Amino acid sequence: MGSLRGLRLAAGSYFRFCERDAFSSLRLTRNSDLKRINGFCNKPQESPKPPTHTYGHRVPLHKPTDWEKKILIWSGRFKKEDEIPETVSFEMLDAAKNKVRVKISYVMIALTVAGCVLMVIEGKKAAKETSLLTSLKLERKLV
Template sequence: MHRRRNCFRLCERDVSTLRLTRNTNLKIINGFCTKPQESPKPPSYSYNHRVPLHKPTDWERKILIWSGRFKKEEEIPETISFEMLDAAKNKIRVKISYLMIALTVAGCIFMVIEGKKAVRRNESLTSMNLEKKARLREEAAMKAKAE
């Protein structure tokens, strides 16, 4: 308990020294510091709201056509905005992911069909491995006899 009081007194002393060292334009109200209100100043410079343009490469031109943004390469302007290029790239990403999903589903269906065909022919990985091992043993025995 005695230690807590000493700690509190030390903190209280530090806070009072902080108040004395603060800027004079800060007001101390009920122990809280607030800055004086300043009127907002209009910017001294004028900002031009032009979007930075980019000259597309041949690959980016193909992306713009594939995404459906332009029909022909002649329709693409000399400079385009980065936002237009990003939107075209995102469309292509989405189309590629849909294609990958479709190919994955088609591959799964194909493998299920092939597995069912193998079951009908009584083929399994175990039987195929046993046949392969028997064949390799026969070949090894034939080589041993030949020597």
């Protein structure tokens, strides 16, 4: 606990130090404009030259397994397994997995709510039965 406090104090003092340095590099001029003092000469910036060659960014592709094909179908990306191409991008596969994950979580939420309602109904039935049994036992003892 003490080391965490010391770490927090050290981090705070470091940020105050950085903040002080940042404000010392700014000074107010007579026109009350902020001017940055950075120690570099003020040469006009030359326009960057366009690259002479272009890079071909290819998205890495992945051959889906049978399970991943089922996930792609369940997520609604494709209607049939025949429509799925030989290779798919990882982004498409991740999006399909996330969609299926969300659908499964919705089903789990619905099952949890249905289970809670069922347990409340069963509990009320059990409470009525126990009250009936206790009244019968009391009548026996009185007779």
